[in-house]
Amino acid sequence: MQVDIHEQTRLLIDKSLGVELSRQEQESLRTHVLSCPPCQQYQASTQRVVAALDGFRFEVQPDLNASVHQSMQQLLYKMEADDTARRSMLCSSLSAFLLSFLGSSVVWQLSDYLAAYARMSAGELQTLLLLVWIMPSLLVCLVFPFIPGLLLYRRTQKGWTS
Amino acid sequence: MLEHAISWTGAVETETQLIARGLRARDTALLHDLVERFQLRLVRYLVFFLGRRDQVDDLVQETWLRVVERGKSYDGRSPFQAWLFAIARNLAIDYLRRKKGVSLDSTDHTEKTAPAEFLTSAGPSPFELAARTEDAGNLAASLAKLEPIYREALLLRFQESLSLQEISITIGAPVPTVSSRIHRGLAMLRTQLQGESRAS
Numbered sequence: 001m002q003v004d005i006h007e008q009t010r011l012l013i014d015k016s017l018g019v020e021l022s023r024q025e026q027e028s029l030r031t032h033v034l035s036c037p038p039c040q041q042y043q044a045s046t047q048r049v050v051a052a053l054d055g056f057r058f059e060v061q062p063d064l065n066a067s068v069h070q071s072m073q074q075l076l077y078k079m080e081a082d083d084t085a086r087r088s089m090l091c092s093s094l095s096a097f098l099l100s101f102l103g104s105s106v107v108w109q110l111s112d113y114l115a116a117y118a119r120m121s122a123g124e125l126q127t128l129l130l131l132v133w134i135m136p137s138l139l140v141c142l143v144f145p146f147i148p149g150l151l152l153y154r155r156t157q158k159g160w161t162s
Numbered sequence: 163m164l165e166h167a168i169s170w171t172g173a174v175e176t177e178t179q180l181i182a183r184g185l186r187a188r189d190t191a192l193l194h195d196l197v198e199r200f201q202l203r204l205v206r207y208l209v210f211f212l213g214r215r216d217q218v219d220d221l222v223q224e225t226w227l228r229v230v231e232r233g234k235s236y237d238g239r240s241p242f243q244a245w246l247f248a249i250a251r252n253l254a255i256d257y258l259r260r261k262k263g264v265s266l267d268s269t270d271h272t273e274k275t276a277p278a279e280f281l282t283s284a285g286p287s288p289f290e291l292a293a294r295t296e297d298a299g300n301l302a303a304s305l306a307k308l309e310p311i312y313r314e315a316l317l318l319r320f321q322e323s324l325s326l327q328e329i330s331i332t333i334g335a336p337v338p339t340v341s342s343r344i345h346r347g348l349a350m351l352r353t354q355l356q357g358e359s360r361a362s
Contacts, residue, residue, distance in 0.1 A: 014345045014348070017344065018326045019326065045352050045355060048297060049297075049301070049351045049355055050320050050348075051297065052297035052298050052301045052355065053301070053320045053321060054298075055294050055297060055299075056289060056292040056294065056298050056321075057294045058202065058206045058288070058292050059202075059205075060201050060205050061219055064201065064205075064222060065197055065198065067223065068197050068222065068226050069197060071223055071227060072190075072197075072226055073190070075227055075231070076188055076190060076193075076230060079188065079230070080188075
């Protein structure tokens with residue numbers, strides 16, 4: 001189907017608003033518009049609308065920037081505090097894990113002496129140590145990094161944060 | 163100030179890369195600079211999108227807080243303005259959903275949105291208040307009635323001078339859709355302006 005020359009020109013006018021036309025397209029547009037009053041009018045009215053769109057002037061409320069800066073600063077402080085808490089929890093967790101590991105190793109090494117002192121077999125004492133010292137210590141160490149998240153969740157649930 | 167800079171690695175960083183790095187580092191000075199530079203454009207974008215002025219300041223605040231919170235996700239590959247407007251757009255859509263249950267989902271390319279009057283407030287529209295030329299005054303009422311997606315496309319193209327590709331990133335729609343929205347929006351406004359000319 002052959003596209004009407006006026007239709008084609010208007011498509012080119014519309015296209016020129018979004019992308020740069022090729023040299024050939026520019027030439028074809030210029031040649032036709034010069035000799036066609038309706039297409040001239042179409043181009044002029046399009047340019048008028050585009051120019052009119054530039055005739056709106058909006059203003060920023062005078063205190064908006066200051067209020068945005070303030071809110072951003074507060075949020076930055078809060079995020080910094082959260083990061084510090086997270087880092088400190090991670091360090092505590094690592095320290096606790098290390099101490100648990102070292103303490104447990106020492107006690108484990110001394111289990112023969114301790115078993116004799118407590119009148120138990122070394123195996124019994126080791127089982128006891130495993131259940132009441134080593135396992136709980138390791139579990140607590142693993143929970144440490146999740147404490148800030150749990151606290152935040154609790155605060156959110158209670159509506160402490162928006 | 164942010165045009166280009168030499169980073170500690172010795173490589174020349176573009177403005178968007180500098181912004182991305184500053185956002186990752188939560189650089190307060192950079193954030194303040196961005197607010198000063200983009201505030202008016204952000205306000206204008208939200209007014210064009212919502213067709214009203216009353217909720218714009220709250221959304222502007224929220225947008226900047228999101229920028230701080232999600233700064234790490236900006237990679238500096240697209241213009242900062244497109245990323246900023248995309249955040250503002252999502253917040254505006256959430257606001258409209260909360261208020262009216264309006265569907266303006268950016269993934270919905272069927273061009274169906276809520277009637278524009280659904281979104282406007284009583285009294286003179288922000289466009290009437292902001293019109294500074296006779297033709298702008300003539301267009302103001304039509305702009306207020308135009309659907310947000312068309313107003314948005316026209317603003318981004320002709321006031322913000324974004325390319326079709328950049329608009330596509332901002333609104334999350336393919337380039338042909340962007341192009342079609344611009345042409346439809348212009349056609350509606352052209353008809354209005356021609357009508358005004360004949361009437362006068």
